[in-house]
Amino acid sequence: MNGPRSAVLISSRVNCHYLSGFTGSNGYLLVAESRAVIFTDFRYLEQAKNECPGFEVVQISGGYEPLAKVVTDMSLECVSFESLHTSYAHHQRIRSALTDRIFLNPAEGAVERLRSTKDESEIELLEAAVNLADSAMEQALQSVHTGVTEIEIAKVIEACLRELGADAVAFDTIVGAGVNGAMPHHRADQTLIKKGDPVVIDMGALFKGYRSDLTRTVLADPSGKDNEKFEEIYGIVLESQLAAEKAAEPGMKAADLDKISRGVIKKSGYGTYFGHGLGHGVGLDIHERPMVVPSSSDVIEVGSVFTIEPGIYLPDWGGVRIEDVLLMEESGPRVLTKSPK
Incomplete structure (x- = not known):
């Protein structure tokens, strides 16, 4: 993370599971220093509550508007995203949902480095x-x-x-x-x-x-x-x-x-x-x-x-x-x- 007004967007299903325990097929995480949020659809709301202690659960329905609202509520200036796991199309959708003042920072391999050694x-x-x-x-x-x-x-x-x-x-x-x-x-x-x-x-x-x-x-x-x-x-x-x-x-x-x-x-x-x-x-x-x-x-x-x-x-x-x-x-x-x- 780049500071108290930054967060990391985790979109890889495997990395979501590693960090949160979530096993559903649709969801992503936003992790900041003082707040962790999992976004998922109606099918997995209760599952996410059970599997992801310590994470706030937010419902999504297709777009990135819920993400944009949380980013605004947190007064974030920078959102790092997993460049290896984010397609150009999804990047464009995220970009259009967030205000222009939010800097999207491509980050590569941070969670994969954590996963490279096992507990x-x-x-x-x-x-x-x-x-x-x-x-x-x-x-x-x-x-x-x-x-x-x-x-x-x-x-x-x-x-x-x-x-x-x-x-x-x-x-x-x-x-x-x-x-x-x-x-x-x-x-x-x-x-x-x-x-x-x-x-x-x-x-x-x-x-x-x-x-x-x-x-x-x-x-x-x-x-x-x-x-x-x-x-x-x-x-x-x-x-x-x-x-x-x-x-x-x-x-x-x-x-x-x-x-x-x-x-x-x-x-x-x-x-x-x-x-x-x-x-x-x-x-x-x-x-x-x-x-x-x-x-x-x-x-x-x-x-x-x-x-x-x-x-x-x-x-x-x-x-x-x-x-x-x-x-x-x-x-x-x-x-x-x-x-x-």
Whole structure:
């Protein structure tokens, strides 16, 4: 905030939830030093009162006139808004609702920086989400056989998560059999798994708003010749991942961690086949800070929860990716994921 006559307008649904506890689908916050207001429509008025202690609840019906009235009542001179989450059209509507004397200040990433480290209650929920994913992955891997479709594997995961108490999958489940595994975000379809196919499974659990992320790669009903190529690629990816998990420490630049893991794959001659970042933070969003990528300026702090997920993707063969979720503690990283690899 820029002073006692300033406030921040929070429009991202995830950031609204993080700051207020609100889980409705329509609403935004105005937060000042001495007053916090949640704006929502009729459907969520009682819900907002229950979920958002400490927030004044104001009803909206389509426009930004209620916001303008509160801004005037508070005698604000500046309203900072989330530039990454506010479209040009909404910015124009906000601008037209407020008087010309109100300065609209674009602010970027303030709440995301707060979310990049987790408190004890968040870590507890994330650990529960990770444990759910571990259990579902165990069931999924037992289902990988010749003649089974990718979508059947995805359905096993979803059913298992529901049965165990997850709210939903954290994102659309990725199952890539054979050459489909060379596409890092291939969505599970009706492709039949063939004998000797490498099969990439990337999935996660949603639990009380928090998300886990887990990838394992296995060989379907392998024979001797199938094993040779798979073991080569898998061994390199595993070495790359373990090198990063060993090197991670509090205060480390995320880009430096990416460089360590990427260096293992480059040294093995497959550098051009690892084309995505090493990892990302997880929490209320499946991808959040710290971003563990070459271009990142993020720092991995105590309380950061993030993934390590190197991969090699060969278009005429398939892919291998191995992904764990880590929690950075004062003594170093703790791997939350328990699935064998």
